[in-house]
Amino acid sequence: MLVAAGLLGSALPSTAAELPSDQSARALSALERAVQHSEIAHSNSNLSSAARSSFQGKLEVDSQSFQERSVRLVDRGTEADLSGATLQIRFRDDSVREAEAGSGTLTVFGSKTSDYNYAAGSVDGRLAGYTIINSTNKSSFEYEFLINGAPAVLEPRSNGGVAVYSADGTLVNAILPAWAVDATGKKLPTSYSIKGNILLQDVNLQGATFPVVADPQTACDSWFCTTEFNKSETKTIADNGWQATGVISIGCGLLNPGMAVLCGAIGGAVTITASQAHNQGECVGIRTPRFAGQVSFPVIYNGSNCR
Numbered sequence: 001m002l003v004a005a006g007l008l009g010s011a012l013p014s015t016a017a018e019l020p021s022d023q024s025a026r027a028l029s030a031l032e033r034a035v036q037h038s039e040i041a042h043s044n045s046n047l048s049s050a051a052r053s054s055f056q057g058k059l060e061v062d063s064q065s066f067q068e069r070s071v072r073l074v075d076r077g078t079e080a081d082l083s084g085a086t087l088q089i090r091f092r093d094d095s096v097r098e099a100e101a102g103s104g105t106l107t108v109f110g111s112k113t114s115d116y117n118y119a120a121g122s123v124d125g126r127l128a129g130y131t132i133i134n135s136t137n138k139s140s141f142e143y144e145f146l147i148n149g150a151p152a153v154l155e156p157r158s159n160g161g162v163a164v165y166s167a168d169g170t171l172v173n174a175i176l177p178a179w180a181v182d183a184t185g186k187k188l189p190t191s192y193s194i195k196g197n198i199l200l201q202d203v204n205l206q207g208a209t210f211p212v213v214a215d216p217q218t219a220c221d222s223w224f225c226t227t228e229f230n231k232s233e234t235k236t237i238a239d240n241g242w243q244a245t246g247v248i249s250i251g252c253g254l255l256n257p258g259m260a261v262l263c264g265a266i267g268g269a270v271t272i273t274a275s276q277a278h279n280q281g282e283c284v285g286i287r288t289p290r291f292a293g294q295v296s297f298p299v300i301y302n303g304s305n306c307r
Contacts, residue, residue, distance in 0.1 A: 078120035
């Protein structure tokens with residue numbers, strides 16, 4: 001995790017009388033368990049020495065940028081300053097109370113119901129909204145997306161993710177495919193639907209052990225976009241090469257003109273990394289820079305999209 005206390009700040013309780021409720025504390029514990037396996041393990045061992053040097057230098061700048069970039073809690077949600085735009089995720093639910101518990105980059109909001117809590121945070125610098133579900137009483141949750149204070153335009157993608165546009169048609173970010181995991185680590189069926197600038201996540205809670213954690217997570221931070229491939233796609237890349245997937249990274253669409261070629265320029269490294277990931281029972285992804293002059297690189301991850 002690269003974003004630090006700036007997400008939490010003064011939003012958290014500061015006196016003994018305002019300690020988080022048992023429900024919020026349990027929700028935070030469940031959230032920490034769920035996200036600890038979703039962070040990306042960067043793997044750049046297959047890049048050339050020149051590319052590796054550029055990558056390492058970029059990580060230092062990247063980390064500093066995340067610490068300086070403003071990530072804030074807002075009423076019933078969170079927001080982050082990206083390059084030229086502010087992306088806000090708000091929880092569309094009257095049960096949400098003020099922020100009540102937090103750790104690192106994660107903040108749990110209090111709730112007027114015992115059935116669920118909402119939370120905000122970041123995974124490897126990418127903004128996320130979470131729902132921690134405690135019962136089968138509610139299985140559909142709504143998130144509102146705003147760009148610079150105006151309703152965002154949401155467009156479904158064939159991979160189950162969602163593209164996020166500003167009102168003027170600029171592609172600002174993307175939402176990774178829906179994921180949900182129960183208390184035992186079992187991945188649950190879940191999907192998105194769209195209603196204007198509202199993203200609805202439906203979670204199949206049949207047979208789940210509670211609490212369940214679900215979230216919409218963005219693909220891009222200020223510097224990079226991350227494309228995550230599942231286990232089947234990882235095996236296809238490992239067996240047949242990068243071009244065999246026929247997949248165009250949504251991250252390429254978020255780059256400056258002329259930069260999309262970088263998605264295919266590291267095909268050999270992606271294929272080798274996919275083989276390593278497949279042999280380890282994990283998945284491959286690609287971190288693609290949003291700005292010209294930087295190097296794309298493959299990563300290995302084992303998060304909830306790795307299924």
